[in-house]
Structures are given as structure tokens and as C-alpha cells.
Amino acid sequence: MGTGIVNDWTKRSNKLERIWLLAKIEFKLRYYENKLGLFWALLKPIMDMCIYYVAFKVILKSDVPSFASYLFIGLIFWNFFVESTSGSIQILYIKKYLYEYSNMNKLEIYLSTLFANSIGFFFNFIMFLLFYNLFEKQSSGVSFSNLWIIFLFINLFVLSLGLCLILSTIYILAKDITQIWVVFTSFLFFLSPIFYKLSTFKSALPAFEFGNPIAGIIINARRVMMEGQQPDFRLLGFDFGYALVFLSIGLIFLNKLGSKAAEKL
Numbered sequence: 001m002g003t004g005i006v007n008d009w010t011k012r013s014n015k016l017e018r019i020w021l022l023a024k025i026e027f028k029l030r031y032y033e034n035k036l037g038l039f040w041a042l043l044k045p046i047m048d049m050c051i052y053y054v055a056f057k058v059i060l061k062s063d064v065p066s067f068a069s070y071l072f073i074g075l076i077f078w079n080f081f082v083e084s085t086s087g088s089i090q091i092l093y094i095k096k097y098l099y100e101y102s103n104m105n106k107l108e109i110y111l112s113t114l115f116a117n118s119i120g121f122f123f124n125f126i127m128f129l130l131f132y133n134l135f136e137k138q139s140s141g142v143s144f145s146n147l148w149i150i151f152l153f154i155n156l157f158v159l160s161l162g163l164c165l166i167l168s169t170i171y172i173l174a175k176d177i178t179q180i181w182v183v184f185t186s187f188l189f190f191l192s193p194i195f196y197k198l199s200t201f202k203s204a205l206p207a208f209e210f211g212n213p214i215a216g217i218i219i220n221a222r223r224v225m226m227e228g229q230q231p232d233f234r235l236l237g238f239d240f241g242y243a244l245v246f247l248s249i250g251l252i253f254l255n256k257l258g259s260k261a262a263e264k265l
Helices: 004-010 015-031 039-059 067-086 096-101 106-135 144-173 177-189 198-204 213-226 233-264
Strands: none
Touching: 015 106, 039 067, 067 106, 067 144, 067 177, 067 213, 096 106, 106 144, 106 213, 144 177, 144 213, 144 233, 198 213, 213 233
């Protein structure tokens, strides 16, 4: 069940070096050709935060404590998810030359793309830490519970990887998946507690955080970073379960359809 491409990858040498090299190249190509360079990696979540801050805090008078930071951490997790999934739908077509002419394992192409996104996530997360701990009056400070963010990011990474595999292999057969996913993520954005008060979200959509893994990850990220608490372990279990199921399905799809990518795309 989806182990062929994984077995092939594990037998190869210098795996991590290749992935890291590809990730660095992609990250540099994405940002360093622009005059503002890395600033572009930080600009989107900051601009989004400003827009939603004005809409919900200034105009609608949201009473969420530390609302700017509440928005910021939600947006950097959401943006990683969307950039990793939407940006990878056509990956087998765009990077066809890598696996067709260099005999590179396809899984490495996915992993390097997500690692490139992870570099941007890391810089945004550092900005969040500085902003929350230096400028928010209601900051809970640094605590050991913050370390849980590592597991939450791993959860996000695996979830995104699984969906990347599924979406990109569906693209081999149905190009419309790109437009469908754009609409779906727009819908999912408003079904996630990114700018809503958590109590409002839960009262409007009871138990929906267990049906929406990205919502659960964002909720737990705020718990461990802004409330100084441990994550909701039941919610964390559900979210890791979703991630592993999607990853398993994605690997099966890649094994079944990935070999036909070069001839069909």
C-alpha cells in the first residue's frame, strides 16, 4: 500500500542532502530574484493580518485578547497549508525534468518543495514570537508548553504532504482539480477559526474542529503559544490521524499514477 516509492527512496544515498539542496534552491529562486528578497516571505501574513485586524478589531470590535497575535499565528499556519497544497498541484508537470531526466525519486521533489515553504514558515514564526513577546501586553511569555509547537508543525507538514500527493496525482487525470481546490480552500478558510473568536466558532459549528484538521492545528497552536497550555490531546490525535490517512492515500495514488505522469502530462 503505497510503499514502492518509499522503499525506492530509502534505498538511495544522500537523500537528505539532495532534499535540502533542492529546498534551498527553490527558496532562493522564489524570493532572492526579487529586489525585496526575503521580505516577500514576511509580507503576505503581515498584510493579511493588517486587513483582518482592521475589519474585525477596528470595525467589528472583536474582543479577542491579543488579537493581532491571534491572527498572526493563525495566518502563518494557514498560509503554509495553502501554499504547500495549492502550489504543488502541478508539481509533476512543472518539475517533470527532475524525475524524467535525472531519475530523481518523486517523493524528494515533494519534500524539497515543502521544506522550501518551511523556511518561510520559520521566518514568519520568529516574527510572531518577537511580536507576541515584545509588544503584546497580555503575552503569557515563554514556557515549556511552547515546545509542543514542533509536534503541531510536524502534523501540519504531514497533512500538507499527504494532500499534495493526492491533489497532484489527481491532476494527472483531471486538470480541473486546480480550480476546485482554490474554491474549496476559500470555503475552508471561513470554516476555520482564523479570525473568529474560538467560543463563537464552537457555538456556530459544534465539534467541527474535529472535522477540520487545519482548524484543530490552529486551535492547538494558540493553546501552546498564547495560553501557556498543553495541546488538546484528543484534538491532536484526530489531526495526526487525518494526516496519516491522507499521507497513506497520497502514497498509494503516487504509486499507481505517478509512473504514468511523464506520458500523460
